Amino acid sequence: MQPVEINAGTWYLRSLRADERITDVPALSHLQVDDPTTYVTAAQRGWESETRFVWAICIPTTGELIALIGITTDGSSGRLWGEARDGYDEALDAAIGPVTRFAEGALGLPVGEPLSRGIY
Template sequence: MEAIEINAGAWYLRALRADDRIDDRPALASGGITDPGYVARRSAQWGDESHFSWAVCEPTTAELVAEIGVTPRPDGTALIDGWARPGHQEALGAGVRAVRRFTEGALGLRPDPD
């Protein structure tokens, strides 16, 4: 599956990136994620549908302020989790609500209860 962008009201969710236009690695490092292969691995997981992840971004700058992930399970449920940079819990909450709707509607999975 190709990565899907989601509009979450004041926030926009997109695939993680590390290219000549947008590099999420510094923002990921501020969240404790320093693995140089992390962005490539997350991209590959979209392809094999083993995990779906989104960068929750400021819409005007595309800066990553949080990350949300969905891990499908064989029983038709899904684990949704995420983290936010300091001061961006509101963005995480809005993103999680949008991802829950996507998980149910587009992926046909039942998210774990909150």
Template sequence: MEPIEINAGVWYLRALRADDRIDDRPALAAGEITDPDYVTLRSAGWAEETHFSWAVCEPTTAELVAEVGVTPTGDGAATVSGWAHPGYELALDAGLRSVRRFLTDGLGLTERIEAADLP
């Protein structure tokens, strides 16, 4: 599957990138994700339909401020996860809401809630 871009109100969700126009690796490193192959792995996840990830970005600069991911579990469900740079929790919340809608409406999956995720 090709990556899907999502408009989340004031936030813009797109695939992670590391090219001559946009390089998310510095923002990822600031979020303690330092694997040099991380963007490549996330791109492969889209192609293999094993993990879908989105950079939650400032719409004017395209700067990554959070990341949201969906991992299909193979039984019609998927887990949803995400993280944000400090101060961008609202961006993460907006991204999670939009991705959860896409999970159901676009992918036809339901969200699997893990016991550890329950209060």
């Protein structure tokens, strides 16, 4: 599956990037990701294999990553997880509903557990 962009009200959700136009590597470092470049590659593979769906929650005017949210498949259901940079918990909270609806409606993955904090 190709990554799907989501509008979460004030926030814009897109796949992770590390290319000549946009790089999320510095922002991922702020989220304590040990190897941000490898993390971006793994996130892309997760979309391709439909096992892990990761979105950058971004400021719409700049595209700057301020939080991450994702769904990891767990058998016939999905586990929702996410983490925000300092001061951006509201962006993560705003993304929960749209991402949950995408998981349940488009992927057929019920999300029963509340958001797990952290990066997976």
